[in-house]
Amino acid sequence: MSKKCGKPFKFRIWVIALIITLITLRGSLSTPRSGELIVFCAGSLYVPLREVASLYSESHPGVNVIIEPSGSVEAVRKVTELKRRCDVLALADYRLILKYMIPKYASWAIAFATNRLVICYTDRSKYSRDVNSSNWFEILRREGVTYGFSNPNDDPCGYRVLTALALANFLYGREVLQELVVDKTNISVERRGGKLHIYVPPDLEIKTGKIRVRSKSVTLIALLEAGTLDYAFEYESVAIQHKLPHLELPPELNLGYPSLSRFYSKVVVHIMAGTAQERALTGAPIVYGITVPKTAVNLAGAMDFIKFLLSDRGRDVFKRCGQPFLSRFLYYGGVPGVLKR
Incomplete structure (x- = not known):
């Protein structure tokens, strides 16, 4: 009798554990994490991103946005060759994401701003x-x-x-x-x-x-x-x-x-x-691009930060800094729906 009752009981425990795991996973993907958010960016993006990060932190006090500027090609190599952690990758040429990152290291890219x-x-x-x-x-x-x-x-x-x-x-x-x-x-x-x-x-x-x-x-x-x-x-x-x-x-x-x-x-x-x-x-017009590497640790935070960056508040910052947004963003690959406008 006990053996017959044991199997359903163990099964119920397994189902409950699975449900708890799914709920926890869903929460971690849908809610921006606290802790660090690592951003690799082009040197020319450092000033506007620093201001965007400051505004973002006002409503996300638990997130510490760490911005590391470099040349864009060098930023890509940090991810593809040095295997360094990067949650958000923002480059001075969106084509570098298409040429170096997709499909092995990233799944999508958004072209969003310009310059001269x-x-x-x-x-x-x-x-x-x-x-x-x-x-x-x-x-x-x-x-x-x-x-x-x-x-x-x-x-x-x-x-x-x-x-x-x-x-x-x-x-x-x-x-x-x-x-x-x-x-x-x-x-x-x-x-x-x-x-x-x-x-x-x-x-x-x-x-x-x-x-x-x-x-x-x-x-x-x-x-x-x-x-x-x-x-x-x-x-x-x-x-x-x-x-x-x-x-x-x-x-x-x-x-x-x-x-x-x-x-x-x-x-x-x-x-x-x-x-x-x-x-x-x-040769082509100057257009900046952004993506989230497949190895991102703070995935939910990365998505939320990019959503904020591409909002009207981010648009105002970039305009003041001399890097106006495109009238319409360009999407490449499987861009998450939450980031599309």
């Missing part, structure tokens, strides 16, 4: 009173003038600068890219099929003191402010956030106009050229 390229300087920069949107490349060529950009292998701003300089070849009918970069580095270029293909080797070499290269573009600001660098190619948002005087490049070069996408596509930059990590990036 500019040239920053200070009142101590040589010829700062003379430089304008028509003669900037002539100023950079002058003896004693120094200029900088970020490493294309680490940071989208770097390969976008190469794209802009190559587009200047088409716009001005001059060998701008060759004179400012190719002749002074081990970067190479070839014309193929009506397009300029630029190859950036993994061991980037700078052969002149005129050029300064750093892993991410925002670190060049310190050199500008210290007076050891005359001009730096940056995003407009960085210039606004640091209150730096800057030169606006023509629409054909600043990569800020979707209507000029076809012209931008005349240039293809190959980062990490000659290695298994080589990727070809066709």
